[in-house]
Each structure stands twice: as C-alpha cells, then as structure tokens.
Amino acid sequence: MANILMVVSAADSLTMKDGSEHPTGYWAEELVVSHQTLTDAGNTVRIATPGGRKPTVDQVSLAPESAGGEDRAQGFRDYLAKIDGELAHPLVLADVDINGYDAVVMPGGHGPMADLFKDADLGRLLVAADKDGKVIAPFCHGPAGLLGATDDDGGFAFKGRRLTVFSNEEELGGGTGENTPWMVEDALKDKGAVVENGAAWSSNVVRDGNLITGQNPQSSEAVAKEVLAALS
Secondary structure, three states: OOEEEEEEOOEEEOOOOOEEEEEEEEEOHHHHHHHHHHHHHHOOEEEEEEEHHOOOEOOOOOOOOHHHOOHHHHHHHHHHHHOHHHHHEEHHHHHHOOOOOOOOEEEEOOHHOOOOOHHHHHHHHHHHHHHHOOEEEEOOOOHHHHOEHHHHOOOEEEOOEEEOOHHHHHHHHHHHHHOOOOHHHHHHHHHEEEEEEOOOOOOOOEEEEEOEEEOOOOHHHHHHHHHHHHHH
C-alpha cells in the first residue's frame, strides 16, 4: 500500500479584488471524498499544511445546497469529525521529506489562492516529487499550488504540462464571481501550462504522466481513483 501526502491550505480567508476579506478554507467534498477513497483502498494518508496549522473548512461547502443535499452535507460533517485528530495536528509542510511518500494530493477550496500558490516549501516539494516521478494530484483550486514550483533554471516546473483546473467560467458563474482577485486558470496558462477544461460543473480529469488533475469538486472521486490506478 502507498503513503500519500495530502497538502491542504491553512488559509481561512481570501483578500478579494475590492480589498474585502472573504471567509474560505478547504472545500469539504474535495478533502472528504479524496481522503476516504484513498484510505478505504488501504493507503496511508498524512495531512500537511503550511506551518502545521489546522486547516479551516469553508462553511459554504457544508451547506446542503453546496454539498448536494442535507444527507450528503451531514456525511461530510461526520467524516471531518472522524478525522479531526489528523486535521488538528497536521504535519508542518516545511518539514516533510518527500522520500517517504508515493504521491502528493492537493484538494482545493479557495484557500490555495491565499497561501499554497506562493508557498516556497510546497514548490520545492513538488519539484522533488516530479523529478522522482511521484504522483502529483491537485484538483479544483488545488492546482494553484503548482504555481510556486520553480525548476533549476528559474522557470515554471510544470510548463508545457497538460492539466485541468477550476475554470474561469465556473469561478464567475458559481465561485466568487467578478470580485475574484485572480483566476487560477489564467495564472496557469500565463505560466505555460496547457489547460484542458471540460464542461462547467462536470467531472473532468486530465493525466499527463505522473501529473493528475481534476477540474472541480465533482471530479474529487475520479481524481482519487486515477491516483489509485497510477499507484497500482
């Protein structure tokens, strides 16, 4: 069985275009579904955050209208309560030795737009993981975490790689809208990534070698299953 590192944002707010603070964190469905799918398959998942701080769940993601009904929302709440010990004491991202892991998984929520996109420790970890051919699997807003990965020549380590990410259409139509401070899709394209998005709010997974990405919350299970396939 594999050892999987799950990197989660420790941010609890995002500074918007107008300067206001928007409460955020990780998206419940993304963390719960991926964590449960990977652990149910017998793998060990360790959670790491910047500074080892307990991550904050985006409360919007626990609302029935966001979760797909009250039963599903309650299921997310129950699972988060079950793993609260892990969430309360995550690994310090800067201290992680990537040699101890077979894969890096990064769920989203808007949190990564506040911290992971510029986290130098995550950037170094991803570069090392990529050089070793380890599975790297960010999804929804998680691919923002790729932006801080710089190669030996100072360029974007994932330039030219095929991936998907929460789309501009999804952000404007059902995310934080026109007040979004920056678009992850545009930022990745500007860095040289090849973005291959599908229809809004539909599951879409793109695999480019060891890089596995998912477009949105609806892609959470498919990403986790693709990680399992890549590790088998």
